[in-house]
Structure formats: structure tokens, C-alpha cells
Amino acid sequence: MREEPYDNSTPPTIQIVAPILAWLIPGLGHWSLGYRQRAIFIGIGILSMYICGLLIGSVNVINKTDGFWWYCGQTMIGPATPAINAWRASHKYPDDPADSSNATTYASPSFAKVNEVGTLYTTLAGMLNLMMILDVLYKSPNSTPNRGRRGEDGSAA
Amino acid sequence: MMMMIMTLLSTFLLSHIAVPIGSQSAGLALTLGYRPFLDPLDAYGAWFFLSIPLVFFVAMSYKALRVPTMRYYWRQVFKMTGQIVIALVLLSAALFILVEVALPFM
Numbered sequence: 468m469r470e471e472p473y474d475n476s477t478p479p480t481i482q483i484v485a486p487i488l489a490w491l492i493p494g495l496g497h498w499s500l501g502y503r504q505r506a507i508f509i510g511i512g513i514l515s516m517y518i519c520g521l522l523i524g525s526v527n528v529i530n531k532t533d534g535f536w537w538y539c540g541q542t543m544i545g546p547a548t549p550a551i552n553a554w555r556a557s558h559k560y561p562d563d564p565a566d567s568s569n570a571t572t573y574a575s576p577s578f579a580k581v582n583e584v585g586t587l588y589t590t591l592a593g594m595l596n597l598m599m600i601l602d603v604l605y606k607s608p609n610s611t612p613n614r615g616r617r618g619e620d621g622s623a624a
Numbered sequence: 625m626m627m628m629i630m631t632l633l634s635t636f637l638l639s640h641i642a643v644p645i646g647s648q649s650a651g652l653a654l655t656l657g658y659r660p661f662l663d664p665l666d667a668y669g670a671w672f673f674l675s676i677p678l679v680f681f682v683a684m685s686y687k688a689l690r691v692p693t694m695r696y697y698w699r700q701v702f703k704m705t706g707q708i709v710i711a712l713v714l715l716s717a718a719l720f721i722l723v724e725v726a727l728p729f730m
Contacts, residue, residue, distance in 0.1 A: 469694060505689070512685035512688065513685050523674060527664070573662070577664030579668060582664065584674050588678055598689065
């Protein structure tokens with residue numbers, strides 16, 4: 468594993484693109500600044516947490532109407548949250564799920580602890596991503612030549 | 625006193641762990657129809673074990689941000705995971721003793 472220390476050779480500057488990229492896909496902000504190994508672990512950690520939350524509590528853990536403040540935290544993960552909320556709102560649980568004429572895919576409601584744990588997973592993932600967004604907001608890019616497998620000058624890492 | 629705590633702890637473990645394991649036939653019916661992302665996971669009886677992967681992912685993301693170099697990254701991740709899990713267990717035990725043992729005598 469490469470050590471990839473933070474680059475303090477240049478003073479940190481306010482970044483514009485990196486925070487937007489970090490919001491779009493967790494870890495992409497650090498990747499764009501050259502901290503690629505950190506970006507991979509950030510992305511895997513946050514996205515795994517978010518996906519596990521959806522697997523545990525179903526997409527019903529994202530609910531703008533019934534859990535607005537949780538939803539605010541969940542939106543920090545990126546545009547996936549508003550998209551899931553819109554899909555869930557347009558696929559309501561039917562009055563009679565056994566009715567075979569109802570061919571629309573819908574999400575079963577989750578209750579109690581499973582819903583709470585799923586909500587906690589997704590909101591914590593959003594909060595962690597907010598931390599990553601704030602981190603890349605004021606940071607100096609990694610100017611060391613070995614940014615990836617091949618450095619900026621084309622040399623192998 | 626010690627016997628009372630042990631009895632309460634064993635009652636708690638039996639009711640929260642042994643019963644969900646024993647009711648697998650009921651859970652199986654739900655598991656067979658499980659649709660990922662559309663149905664909630666049938667983990668109502670053992671939801672507290674779900675805190676362990678949560679803690680691991682938090683440590684993984686947080687340490688990727690905080691460690692000065694990535695040399696001892698995984699060691700730091702597992703150390704932080706262990707610390708949080710142990711703290712959770714100790715806090716739970718303390719609260720359990722407070723609510724079930726200490727408060728009834730007050």
C-alpha cells in the first residue's frame with residue numbers, strides 16, 4: 468500500500484470542482500485532487516454503508532415527507548437520494564398486494580428497528596460524505612509525481 | 625447481587641437471541657420472498673448486530689480521511705472498530721444494570 472501523505476508543500480486553496488464531485492460520487496473529490504487511494508477507501512466505505520442501509524430497511528428509509536430531517540442528511544450522499552425518493556413516491560404500496568392485476572413494482576414498508584437501523588445507515592453515510600465534502604473544500608492538491616499508477620509525467624509509480 | 629445480574633443477563637440473551645434463532649421457520653417464509661431494496665431485511669430479532677458493519681464502514685471512511693499516511697490504515701480501522709464496539713457493549717451493559725437492577729431499588 469502506498470503511503471500517500473497529505474501534500475503540505477503548497478498552501479491549501481479553496482476548491483470549487485472537488486466538493487461538487489465529492490457530492491456527486493463519494494470519494495471523487497479526493498480522487499480529483501490526486502489522493503486516489505484515500506478516495507477508493509472513502510468511496511467504498513460510504514457507498515457500502517448507504518447500500519447496506521437500503522438493503523436492511525428497503526428504499527422506504529428514504530422518505531422526504533415522513534422523515535424530513537433524516538432525508539436532509541441522506542441527500543448529502545448525492546443525487547441518488549432524491550431519485551430514490553421520487554421513485555418510492557411514485558410506486559406506492561398498493562391497497563391489496565395480493566391482487567395480481569396490480570403489476571406495478573412497489574417497496575414493502577419497513578417498521579420498527581429495521582427501519583430505524585436502515586435510516587441510521589443511510590443518514591450516517593450522508594453525514595460522512597458531508598465531512599468529505601468539507602475536507603476537499605479547502606485542500607491543496609497532491610502535487611507528488613506518483614498520483615496514480617502512472618505519474619503526471621508519465622513515469623510508473 | 626451477582627446472581628441477579630447473571631439471571632437478568634441470561635434472560636435478556638435468551639429472549640433476544642435464542643428466540644429469533646428458534647423462529648427460523650417463520651423467518652424463512654419472509655426470506656424466500658425477499659426482494660433486495662424493495663423488502664426490509666428480516667432482522668427484527670437481531671437488529672443490534674447490524675451495528676458492527678455500520679461501525680466498520682464509519683471507521684473505514686473516517687480513517688481514510690484522518691490518517692497522516694496510509695501505511696497503517698487497516699490497523700487503524702480495526703482498532704477504531706474494536707474501540708467503538710467495546711464502548712457500545714460497555715454502555716449497553718451499564719444502562720442495562722442501571723435500568724434493571726439499580727433503579728428498581730430506588
